[in-house]
Amino acid sequence: MVIATKTNEIAAWSLIVSPWKDEKATMPTMNIIQAVNDALHLEMKRNDKIIVLGEDVGKFGGVFRATSGLSETFGDDRVIDTPLSEEGIIGTAIGMALYGLRPVPEIQFSDFIFPAFDQIVNELAKFRYRSGGQYPCPVVIRTPYGGGIRGGHYHSQSPEALFIHTPGLKVITPSNPVDAKGLLLSAMRQNDPVIFLEPKRIYRASKGDVSKEDYTTPIGKAAIVQEGTDCTLITYGAMVSVALEAAQQTDVSIEVIDLRTLLPFDIETVIASVTKTNRAMVLHEAPKTCGFGAELIASIQERALDQLHAPILRVCGFDTPFPYTLEFEYLPNADRVLSCVHEIMEW
């Protein structure tokens, strides 16, 4: 299924934050797609065990163009257009990983990942454990997730909690091109299965000065993308730009944490920030009930209840299927973040 690649993206992110601007002169500006593509090119060149497979990833270069040029450079044996079956893509990738390759399958939209759910949850996540450590399974599943592109139920969902809840998987969500490249390179160089969720809403809108060089961004380390003293706002993926947009519009000093890795998440950075600000909120576009925010809040109150001056609130997607026409009523935005911030501050 191909959705128009010209999407209704948020333009704010690249205007608001550019933490790497000092190095701009020597670095090309890339969007997230280009950064992902650059990481794939770099790692495929460096390691001939890397295999890209999926629907339309070959000559076409993927419906979002993330695998553009790989087939021409590395050939059909390493960039495989598979038959149309997510179960087949992931099952095949697992078999490859068991026998020494490092597959990086693409699932075209994370909404289409569910035919492969059994392979991911019962197989990929459990292979190392169930074999007593004999069979590691280093597969990095790249998949675009999230709403805001007029995609309806099946091109908009945020399924991260399902994978975070599955022991044995690492879950990573970059919010910008610099991290996208660094995190993807890290993911391809470690030996555990990874669900790499790419925020498609800002695939092109989020731009950054990305080094052409080889660099990695550590898994399990959050980034404080804006320092603040009054309230900690914990978020990830496409919602980082919403958080920053909100933070620009208020006098409340908000500390914005971009988790970057959701499992294992950076509890130290979160607790240190909450200990400083004494207030916290969570922002994600996935549905609220049993969303990742619930886990974050539980973890904070277990460790820092006595530091809190107010309850930890959430701005999330609603517990409805993802809507089509009303998707911008569904999605969290800066206004809702601010209303939540004010509620916390006035507690």
Place this chain on the structure above:
Amino acid sequence: MQQVLDHKGALCQDAKMPDLSDKELLRLFDTMLHVRVMDERMLRLQRQGRLGFYMTSLGEEATHLAVQPLTQEDCLFPSYRETGALFWRGLTNEDYINQLYGNRKDPIKGRQMPVHHSSKEKNIVSISSPVGTQIPQAVGAAMAGRKQGRAAMVFFGEGTSSTGSFHVGCNFAAVMKAPVVFICRNNGWAISVPKHKQTASETFAQKAIAYGMPGILVDGNDILAVVAAAQEAVAHAKAGKGPTLIELKTYRMGGHSSSDDPSVYRDEAEVTEWESADPVNRFHAYLKNKKLLTDDQETKMRDAHVKNITEAQNIADKEPPPEVETLFDDVFEEMPWHLKEQQAWLLQQKRTKSPHGH
């Protein structure tokens, strides 16, 4: 249906003989006996309440030995009823029985139910309970080894042919010309569901036609026919000609597992009918006619298995369960903070004794 031996163990006319030395013929027979003795012993242990669960292969022993043409480097994706394939690969009685016990010497550290063996050293991929998941995985493994001249073989029951995984695996393999051999062990029953409720096709082998690969129907109780078909399919795969689907027609003489009671859903007469096709008896008659085996030798083989299995079982009996802290190992390569935290917490708690006697 391809056949080499008739029910009396005599050669059929114009049969396609496998390429096997006398020594290999005897090893095949010995492995079938090994499975039979192991199954008898382990089912008895289960009935005595000393094993939680077991699955036997009575009547299906010949199907396991479709692995014969594989080299040790070729990939093997078994399901949970191919004990003979594991022994052929060199899995020891100790490793086999320690896994059933889930004790401290279990190669998979007590992580799975009995009969879910795995040995990287012997190149036996970890077994899973949901059926069919191993099929597309075997295709991936075959693709990974293609350049090195490796093939893969994957086993599954006829019920599994109803899953999406079967379809996906066959289709991917045929499209990619993956060097893989699909072994459909058609034993007539998927727990309580008979063959005619799984498919409206006359055979499982004929499903191969739709995928664009060869499909071969073989008498699965005829070890020589099984090996001949497997040899041809493995050679076909290694010659770059792609996958083959082999249906091995056999019969599950026992229950699906130790928890099953087939008398509830099938006619005992059907079981009796299959007794004349017993794969061990047929092969035994053939080897005797060929003067390769005497009754005395067979007794010695059997006694040796009984002795070795008893010794391994005695060791397994004494072995304690895995250390409690190992519960958290191998979830990831390195233990992340949240697992360390949970591990530390568990170690502070009072130890819990399993009501199942582990």
